[in-house]
Amino acid sequence: MYVLLWGVRIGRSTDTLKRGPVMPSIVEPDAHGPYAHPGTGHGYDFHDRTVSRHLVHRASVSEVFLTGWQATGPYDFLIGAQWPRLHGFYRLPGDRYHDPVLMAETVRQAGLLIGHAGFGVPRDHHFVMEELGYALGETGLPGLAVTAGPASLMLTVGCEDVRMRHGRLASLRVHAEVTRDGRRIGRGTGQLRVATPASYERLRGPGRQAVAPPRPPAPDDPGLVGRAQPADVVLSPTLRPDTWLLRTDVEHPVLFDHELDHVPGMLVLEAARQAAQRLHHPEPVVPVELVTSFDHYIELDRPCFVRAVRERTQDGRRTPVLVRLTQDGRTAAECRLLTEPVDGPRLPVRRDAFDGRPATPGLLPLAS
Numbered sequence: 001m002y003v004l005l006w007g008v009r010i011g012r013s014t015d016t017l018k019r020g021p022v023m024p025s026i027v028e029p030d031a032h033g034p035y036a037h038p039g040t041g042h043g044y045d046f047h048d049r050t051v052s053r054h055l056v057h058r059a060s061v062s063e064v065f066l067t068g069w070q071a072t073g074p075y076d077f078l079i080g081a082q083w084p085r086l087h088g089f090y091r092l093p094g095d096r097y098h099d100p101v102l103m104a105e106t107v108r109q110a111g112l113l114i115g116h117a118g119f120g121v122p123r124d125h126h127f128v129m130e131e132l133g134y135a136l137g138e139t140g141l142p143g144l145a146v147t148a149g150p151a152s153l154m155l156t157v158g159c160e161d162v163r164m165r166h167g168r169l170a171s172l173r174v175h176a177e178v179t180r181d182g183r184r185i186g187r188g189t190g191q192l193r194v195a196t197p198a199s200y201e202r203l204r205g206p207g208r209q210a211v212a213p214p215r216p217p218a219p220d221d222p223g224l225v226g227r228a229q230p231a232d233v234v235l236s237p238t239l240r241p242d243t244w245l246l247r248t249d250v251e252h253p254v255l256f257d258h259e260l261d262h263v264p265g266m267l268v269l270e271a272a273r274q275a276a277q278r279l280h281h282p283e284p285v286v287p288v289e290l291v292t293s294f295d296h297y298i299e300l301d302r303p304c305f306v307r308a309v310r311e312r313t314q315d316g317r318r319t320p321v322l323v324r325l326t327q328d329g330r331t332a333a334e335c336r337l338l339t340e341p342v343d344g345p346r347l348p349v350r351r352d353a354f355d356g357r358p359a360t361p362g363l364l365p366l367a368s
Contacts, residue, residue, distance in 0.1 A: 044070065046080025047152045054123055055116045056109035059258040065106050066113055067152075075159040077114055079176075081106050083151040089254040092342055093226060093284045098144040098151055100186070100287060103134040103178060104269055107188030110155055111174045115194060118159075119169040126200040129265045131191035133291030137178075140288065141342070143185035154179045161191075169194050189291075204261060204297070211261065213300035216247040224281050225274035234271045235278070235306060242279070246271055246304040246325065263298035272323040272335035275308035279321060280339065288318075289338035296332040298325065304332065317341060 046068035053064050068080035083102050090099040108129065115121040137143060144151075156177045163170040171193040178186045195203060219233035227233050231252065235244035248263055250256045255267045273287050298304050304327040311320040323335040 044068065046070075046078070046154065047082050051113060051117075055113045057112055057127070057258070058109075060253070063254060063257050064109070065102070066109050069113060069117065071118060075162060077110075077118060077155075077157045077159075079110050079113065079155040079157055081110075081153040081155060081178075083153070085146060085148075085150050089232060092286055094342065095146055097141045097286070097342070098146060100134065100136055100141075100144060101266075101269060101273060101290070103136075103186050103188055104132055104290065105266055106153070106155070106178070107134060107174065107176050107190050108132055108265070110157055110176055110188075111172075111190040111192050114157065114159065114174060115169060115172070115192070119172075121169055121194055124197050126195040126197070128193040128195055129190065129294060130193060131173075131189065131291070131293050132265060132269070133190075133289075134186055134188040135289040135338075136186045137184045139183060139185055141286065141340075143180060143183065151180060153185075211299075211301045213248060213250055216249045217245050219247055220244065220274075220278070224278050226277040226284060227274070233274065234267060235274050238305075240307075242309065243305055243307045244271075244275065244278075246298070246306050248300050248304075250300065261300070263300060263304070265292070265294060268292060268294070268298070268325060268333045269335065271306050271325065272308075272321075272337060275306050275323050276321040276337050276339050279308055279310055280319070284342045285319070285339040286342050287337040288340050290335060292333060292335040294333050296327070296330065298327055298332045302327055 049067060050061060050064040051066045051069065053059065053061050056064055056066060058064050065081050065083060066079055067082050070078045072078055083098055083106075086095055087099065087102065090102045090105070092099050111129075112127055115127060116123070121127075156179070158175045160173045160175065162172045171191070173191045174189065176188045177184060178188065217236035219230045220235045220237050222228055222230055222233050225233055225235055231249070234247045234249075234255070236247050238244055246263070246267075248267065250260075255264060255270065269290065269292055272290070272292065276287060277285055304325055306323060306325050308321055308323045311322055313320055318338055318340045321337045321339060323337065324331055325333040325335075
């Protein structure tokens with residue numbers, strides 16, 4: 001059972017939050033480090049340039065969506081972000097709206113930025129994502145409308161359940177309210193842990209980096225999962241209409257932006273989105289709410305199955321979908337989505353996908 005409920009801000013309990021010395025607003029790096037300080041002047045431009053790609057664990061600068069940050073308190077931050085007018089991978093049919101899954105990636109990057117720049121986590125440490133989710137605001141898809149320019153966003157981020165170990169950040173949960181031109185368009189959350197190089201090596205075992213993943217199986221028909229190119233399809237059909245093999249193409253330029261020894265979390269979200277779309281075919285749908293828990297690492301060299309099930313609902317247009325990813329006979333990740341058609345009027349919210357949450361993450365969550 002999740003401890004996060006949308007609309008209720010969980011207090012910073014002294015039982016779970018080790019305060020100790022107050023963290024600096026932004027950790028000051030050395031002159032040659034990657035943590036460029038934004039300054040605190042009133043004229044600071046949150047959308048002038050991207051932050052260092054090292055802060056958000058991206059190899060390609062074009063995949064960096066965060067553009068500035070300031071600390072408003074020891075555990076609170078303002079973060080600027082910008083989405084391109086049309087992203088090469090994260091996009092919806094018709095290109096009328098930005099893909100909401102971009103919100104999950106933006107929140108993921110925000111958690112990493114805060115860990116490195118706000119709490120001084122060294123660059124060689126690993127972040128383990130245990131939970132990632134988002135929900136669109138009252139404006140719905142129209143709040144994500146594609147316009148003549150890029151979408152400039154502001155994230156108001158608060159950190160909860162901050163745990164320190166030996167003066168270093170061990171784990172935290174981030175809550176982000178996302179606004180565009182002053183209007184709230186959504187909210188996101190992420191739970192992550194920090195692993196030192198030594199602890200990550202123990203967790204993953206020796207030789208995982210040397211594992212060569214097999215050639216990915218044949219993709220499903222792109223049109224059935226809302227994709228235009230076969231290379232962007234992450235599902236491979238099986239004999240069951242509600243179950244697919246996960247395609248892990250380590251050469252994909254976005255999902256595998258850099259070398260990894262496991263399936264990245266954003267590939268899990270993409271698999272869930274495509275599975276939900278496959279259930280709704282031929283009607284194009286979009287996940288307006290999505291929450292994912294990661295229980296175990298998904299290995300690159302072993303088959304992983306993706307199964308999607310529609311859940312009951314009283315809403316004629318919004319449909320909740322449960323997607324489970326299993327490997328070696330156990331659940332590795334679980335996603336709950338709330339989908340609605342890409343076109344047509346938006347109905348009042350009658351069910352929140354975050355009401356029924358996956359089980360509490362286990363001891364070996366999927367890193368991202």
